[in-house]
Amino acid sequence: MARLNSSEDLERLRREILARRDPKKPCVAVCAGTGCLASGAADVVAAFRRELDARGLADKVALRGTGCHGFCEKGPIVVLDPEETCYLQATPADVPEIIEKSLMGKEVVERLLYVDPQTKEKTVREPDIPFYKHQKRMVFGPNRKLDPRNIEDYLAIGGYRALARALFERTPEQVILEVKESRLRGRGGAGFLTGVKWEFARRAAGKPKYVVVNCDEGDPGAYMDRSLMEGNPHAVLEGLLIGAYAIGAHEGFFYVRQEYPLAVENLGIALRQAEEHGLLGKNILGSDFDFTAQVHRGAGAFVCGEETALLASLEGQAGEPKPRPPYPAVKGLWGKPTNINNVETWANVPLILNEGAAAFAAIGTAGSKGTKIFSLVGKIANTGLVEVPMGLPLRDVVFKIGGGIPGGRKFKAMQTGGPSGGCIPEELLDLPVGFDELTRAGSMMGSGGMIVMDEDTCMVDVARYFVDFLTEESCGKCVPCREGLRQMHRILTRITKGEGHEGDLETLQQLAETAQEASLCALGRTAPNPFLSTLRYFRDEYEAHIREKRCPALSCKALIHYWIDPAKCRACMLCLRKCPTQAIDGGKQRIHVIDQAKCTNCGTCFEVCPAKFGAVRKLSGVPVPPPIPEEQRTLVRARKQDE
Amino acid sequence: MSDVVLHIDGKDVTVPEGTTVLEAARSVGIAVPTLCHHEKLAPYGGCRVCMVEAELRGATRLVAACTHPVEPELVVRTRSEKIDRIRRSVLELLLAHAPDSTRLRELAREYGARRDRFEPDASFCIHCGLCVRYCAEVKRKFAVGFVDRGIRKEIAFVPEIAAKECNACKECFELCPTSYLQAAFVLVESLAFPRPAETDRTEG
Numbered sequence: 001m002a003r004l005n006s007s008e009d010l011e012r013l014r015r016e017i018l019a020r021r022d023p024k025k026p027c028v029a030v031c032a033g034t035g036c037l038a039s040g041a042a043d044v045v046a047a048f049r050r051e052l053d054a055r056g057l058a059d060k061v062a063l064r065g066t067g068c069h070g071f072c073e074k075g076p077i078v079v080l081d082p083e084e085t086c087y088l089q090a091t092p093a094d095v096p097e098i099i100e101k102s103l104m105g106k107e108v109v110e111r112l113l114y115v116d117p118q119t120k121e122k123t124v125r126e127p128d129i130p131f132y133k134h135q136k137r138m139v140f141g142p143n144r145k146l147d148p149r150n151i152e153d154y155l156a157i158g159g160y161r162a163l164a165r166a167l168f169e170r171t172p173e174q175v176i177l178e179v180k181e182s183r184l185r186g187r188g189g190a191g192f193l194t195g196v197k198w199e200f201a202r203r204a205a206g207k208p209k210y211v212v213v214n215c216d217e218g219d220p221g222a223y224m225d226r227s228l229m230e231g232n233p234h235a236v237l238e239g240l241l242i243g244a245y246a247i248g249a250h251e252g253f254f255y256v257r258q259e260y261p262l263a264v265e266n267l268g269i270a271l272r273q274a275e276e277h278g279l280l281g282k283n284i285l286g287s288d289f290d291f292t293a294q295v296h297r298g299a300g301a302f303v304c305g306e307e308t309a310l311l312a313s314l315e316g317q318a319g320e321p322k323p324r325p326p327y328p329a330v331k332g333l334w335g336k337p338t339n340i341n342n343v344e345t346w347a348n349v350p351l352i353l354n355e356g357a358a359a360f361a362a363i364g365t366a367g368s369k370g371t372k373i374f375s376l377v378g379k380i381a382n383t384g385l386v387e388v389p390m391g392l393p394l395r396d397v398v399f400k401i402g403g404g405i406p407g408g409r410k411f412k413a414m415q416t417g418g419p420s421g422g423c424i425p426e427e428l429l430d431l432p433v434g435f436d437e438l439t440r441a442g443s444m445m446g447s448g449g450m451i452v453m454d455e456d457t458c459m460v461d462v463a464r465y466f467v468d469f470l471t472e473e474s475c476g477k478c479v480p481c482r483e484g485l486r487q488m489h490r491i492l493t494r495i496t497k498g499e500g501h502e503g504d505l506e507t508l509q510q511l512a513e514t515a516q517e518a519s520l521c522a523l524g525r526t527a528p529n530p531f532l533s534t535l536r537y538f539r540d541e542y543e544a545h546i547r548e549k550r551c552p553a554l555s556c557k558a559l560i561h562y563w564i565d566p567a568k569c570r571a572c573m574l575c576l577r578k579c580p581t582q583a584i585d586g587g588k589q590r591i592h593v594i595d596q597a598k599c600t601n602c603g604t605c606f607e608v609c610p611a612k613f614g615a616v617r618k619l620s621g622v623p624v625p626p627p628i629p630e631e632q633r634t635l636v637r638a639r640k641q642d643e
Numbered sequence: 644m645s646d647v648v649l650h651i652d653g654k655d656v657t658v659p660e661g662t663t664v665l666e667a668a669r670s671v672g673i674a675v676p677t678l679c680h681h682e683k684l685a686p687y688g689g690c691r692v693c694m695v696e697a698e699l700r701g702a703t704r705l706v707a708a709c710t711h712p713v714e715p716e717l718v719v720r721t722r723s724e725k726i727d728r729i730r731r732s733v734l735e736l737l738l739a740h741a742p743d744s745t746r747l748r749e750l751a752r753e754y755g756a757r758r759d760r761f762e763p764d765a766s767f768c769i770h771c772g773l774c775v776r777y778c779a780e781v782k783r784k785f786a787v788g789f790v791d792r793g794i795r796k797e798i799a800f801v802p803e804i805a806a807k808e809c810n811a812c813k814e815c816f817e818l819c820p821t822s823y824l825q826a827a828f829v830l831v832e833s834l835a836f837p838r839p840a841e842t843d844r845t846e847g
Contacts, residue, residue: 301792318789323688323710476770476789476796478689480729483736486794487761507760514732517705517725518691 003278005286033068036075047092067143067231086126087112143231162353181357188342200329204337219418233270239346302473321521364390368434417446420526422533458555466530481524500546550621568615575605679771767823802835
């Protein structure tokens, strides 16, 4: 591949690539992100390749394994371009039919279309599916159009144009000014103004300077950085190159979790292709700007997402945070000025240079600009990655994009900001998405986790779960986090077991204050959020656990009992047969009774009892009614007939 | 390096730029408690009992005196109701591990910390890291280090290094605010180098 030695070379190559591609040529785009691969996308791609070859269509139809589309719930996803016909949960067995009907003919395979769970209406085109329709996919959108392993795909959609603009039309100071004017804030959690951060690093004395991509995404359930890195590594690299030019750095590091093998692989390919094209290395695009980048694989510590811990880990030390100041911008990697940004932040940079700071700043709220990618998970109909403009009410994310709560259950809370974020209750659902808005509500933006909870979720148990996670992930350097969380976890566990007592909440609040005020790093300072936000909005649940030994959500195992309502039991034998501890007494025509001494609260009987009977119930905070006398247990035939 | 003027507990203090708040306070005789600090070692910021209130341009926050560099016009308060509450809480958390540490009990008396506030967790080590850092930074021997992390973090001697270096040194022993270090050393000594005579006696 010939090196690109100027901005003109880049444009010429782009025109060549586009000239080789017929926009009308049918293209099968199969999502090859981790989610779809897990549900069998690789086999779907192989089936398409085989079937297209067998029918002699290999030249007439393009086939592309793309980055993650986001609608992971419904994978593997197949989109037929240029019509954008979208097939969900496609299997290799569906491939011949798709080819025959939709590629050779103009028919749609109805059974693979998206069906609205409420209206039962079908949607043909991907952008018309409600999940996508209400999103604004500026950063994440290109994923679906490109094969992350082919730089030509990225070049075809205008890739590296922003870099050329920075190198040839802007001074480093002008680039920084533009990023400052866009008001882009860091997408990794802290929400610091990116341009200001860059300026600190540019002005800092000392050489060399370094730039770092933070891809140590560790929040449970969050995978937006992973999908960007896997699906569009060139966008991240382009952002990094622009930042390095602006700051005056010639060396960069991608700190990627070891658990993200596909991201590491696709990134490695992207770096190699960029180098072959003269977009990385010496005299980039013929300019006098040199830059090299290396990939470093993290060893799986949540705390290494914290920038000082990440740098320590990159240096080969234990991944423990260091006090700031000095900030990495002044004294970072090996004591040199270093700028670290999150994957999504870097991926936003080319957009700002392409579209202009004003266009970027026109999207969003007063304090938060642009879009944010969230991983929407939990008790939600449409699980997946969603990109929304800042300022969109949370309600729209849950109901318009997420499709609401499955199983006819009620929304209870949304946990945002990762494990050290907070829970937002139903009454605050009209809150616009934004850094300051979420912080004021006692939660945070974090890196973009959104976990939806329904009425069956116990908020005390949620706090216990996240504090447990954070206790496990504490690096152990400072006392308020290591010891404080250990004690908080113990107390919360006791409360969920019905062993809480008066004074527990006060002790928890004291520990929370100590961790918030005195911890060394942001992990410790935000760690009490899951407790504090659930206490703020769901205090009654804490009190019910402590005072009445009752779990209002009927979720905490130690506080519930299963009981069969004799008036509803139809003696169908289902629960009796499935009970793993043979705790259910009964028989044909004999009402079933749970022996509480044998019951382990596994919940199997509750799950298998047919909904039309609904005889198994969970009780909490009330005594279990005594079993009905033997002689009344026989079901009379008449009762059976009314059914 | 130019000088910086700041205010600590109402006193004007002039110190060179780059000094920590702790050093500045001590230079004028203001005591700030510490557990993980040692003047020969790089500031660590682990124990957090040296938290002080630092006010700059009207905004007050809590900082660790041992790591926070002085800033011009910084107003520092080394005692307040909040500071005392935080220190008490930190001490109570540590007393769950080392209830009999003289140093901890001394501080506990001053801040009204209870020894039995939390369920005891008698691991004795309070993870101040003084031994580990002293061995690494001053002696450059690395005979003792941390293993594991978080709530499972422990100090451990490296027997091969300890066998060669420790008997003649033992300088870290007096740094330990609890009695754990000595115990850990005795343990590694007995496991790695059992005395033949004693071994014979027990087996015989």
